[in-house]
Amino acid sequence: MLIAIAAVAVLLLIAGFEMFLVLGLPTLLVKEGYFARLPDPAVVQKIFGGIDHTTLLAIPFFVLAANLMASGRIAKDLTGLMQALLGHTRGGMGHVTVGGSMAFGAVSGSAPATVAALGGLVYPEMRRTGFSERFSVGLLASSAETALLIPPSITFIVYGWMTGTSIAQLFAAGLAVGLVLGLAFAIMVEIEARRSGVRPAERTSAAQRLAALKAAIWAIGMPVIILGGIYSGMTTPTEAAVVSVVYAIVVEMLIYRDIGPRKLVSITEQAAIGTTVIFILLAMGGLISYFVTMAQVPAQITAALAAMEAGPVTFLIIVNILFLIAGMFIDPNSAMLILIPPLFPVAQSLGIDPVHFGMIVTLNISLGMITPPFGLDIFVTASTLKLPVLSVMRGVLPFIAVNVIVLLIVTYVPSISLFVPRLIFGG
Numbered sequence: 106m107l108i109a110i111a112a113v114a115v116l117l118l119i120a121g122f123e124m125f126l127v128l129g130l131p132t133l134l135v136k137e138g139y140f141a142r143l144p145d146p147a148v149v150q151k152i153f154g155g156i157d158h159t160t161l162l163a164i165p166f167f168v169l170a171a172n173l174m175a176s177g178r179i180a181k182d183l184t185g186l187m188q189a190l191l192g193h194t195r196g197g198m199g200h201v202t203v204g205g206s207m208a209f210g211a212v213s214g215s216a217p218a219t220v221a222a223l224g225g226l227v228y229p230e231m232r233r234t235g236f237s238e239r240f241s242v243g244l245l246a247s248s249a250e251t252a253l254l255i256p257p258s259i260t261f262i263v264y265g266w267m268t269g270t271s272i273a274q275l276f277a278a279g280l281a282v283g284l285v286l287g288l289a290f291a292i293m294v295e296i297e298a299r300r301s302g303v304r305p306a307e308r309t310s311a312a313q314r315l316a317a318l319k320a321a322i323w324a325i326g327m328p329v330i331i332l333g334g335i336y337s338g339m340t341t342p343t344e345a346a347v348v349s350v351v352y353a354i355v356v357e358m359l360i361y362r363d364i365g366p367r368k369l370v371s372i373t374e375q376a377a378i379g380t381t382v383i384f385i386l387l388a389m390g391g392l393i394s395y396f397v398t399m400a401q402v403p404a405q406i407t408a409a410l411a412a413m414e415a416g417p418v419t420f421l422i423i424v425n426i427l428f429l430i431a432g433m434f435i436d437p438n439s440a441m442l443i444l445i446p447p448l449f450p451v452a453q454s455l456g457i458d459p460v461h462f463g464m465i466v467t468l469n470i471s472l473g474m475i476t477p478p479f480g481l482d483i484f485v486t487a488s489t490l491k492l493p494v495l496s497v498m499r500g501v502l503p504f505i506a507v508n509v510i511v512l513l514i515v516t517y518v519p520s521i522s523l524f525v526p527r528l529i530f531g532g
Contacts, residue, residue: 171214184205193307201230203290223249231259234305238500240500245473253470269459274526282464337530389442425513428469432472470475475505
């Protein structure tokens with residue numbers, strides 16, 4: 106059955122069908138071929154029932170909050186703070202790009218929003234201080250991936266919904282893994298700065314740093330409220346998402362006065378469109394998960410691994426390869442919806458911690474965002490900077506290699522993923 110689904114999906118993808126049809130049509134064909142006795146209304150119930158989950162309410166609110174902050178002053182203030190703190194170091198604007206991406210990721214949870222918000226601010230400065238175009242675009246597109254790991258993260262919410270894993274623990278693990286990925290990019294910046302003779306900016310005075318901190322204080326308040334509320338137990342991730350929207354509206358409209366009523370309507374409309382796309386894919390993914398379970402595909406995979414005498418090490422290699430291939434051709438949410446239903450039960454049977462497996466999946470999803478030919482951040486970066494797509498593709502190639510190295514380290518050193526959750530939640 107799995108082969109039949111994959112074959113039909115590949116044909117539809119090549120033919121240029123929309124992604125929700127690529128996910129949904131093969132499943133419906135399999136239903137008619139293998140589960141013809143299942144009533145048609147049951148299929149409709151699975152489609153709508155799959156997204157009838159309180160946890161998923163966090164997604165539209167985080168999407169709207171990210172769009173509000175990207176269109177307002179919060180992104181600029183965060184970048185200004187990073188520039189005041191890091192701009193004077195060797196390769197300072199490169200470090201500002203990495204730090205700014207991580208900071209904005211901590212208030213948005215969206216890699217494309219991070220590229221769109223920071224691209225016009227940091228790219229000209231990186232070029233001015235001596236970074237090549239190739240390195241600058243590659244760093245911008247790649248460092249935005251940290252937004253998927255630094256909480257709050259929409260990817261963690263989807264993974265938690267699909268697997269029943271604690272989203273709070275996923276957020277905690279993402280802090281450590283996101284910092285590891287950010288550190289890897291910072292090392293690349295340092296190497297490139299020394300190689301190219303990049304000029305540091307003038308050292309800012311204590312007064313200038315204090316002024317930048319004061320300007321960014323409202324922006325810094327966002328992750329403090331979101332993560333503080335979740336980790337203290339005062340709010341669920343869904344409630345924190347609602348708070349983030351209210352906070353962003355109050356700050357951008359009443360304090361900064363950077364967004365007016367008309368602009369708010371336009372931003373909300375764009376967020377609604379983006380949310381609709383995500384939920385259509387999630388609905389199709391719920392249907393796939395149902396039929397994969399009905400056909401006992403995870404048990405078949407487990408039996409095949411047992412016959413091969415393959416343990417967790419081999420299985421995780423297979424997982425990384427499958428996600429790498431999927432990331433080259435389909436969007437991140439679709440890759441998760443296709444691969445997690447058959448793979449997660451196998452990971453559980455092999456004793457792999459769900460939080461650790463979530464970090465592996467999310468790092469793979471992050472890698473897929475910059476993997477040619479269809480990495481989403483490649484096209485967002487090209488559009489934001491008005492550069493040829495091929496130029497961005499060439500720029501991200503060294504960062505793909507670094508991503509793979511970090512992925513392998515996190516895959517085979519579980520303590521990186523599990524240290525912070527155990528520190529906060531015990532166990």
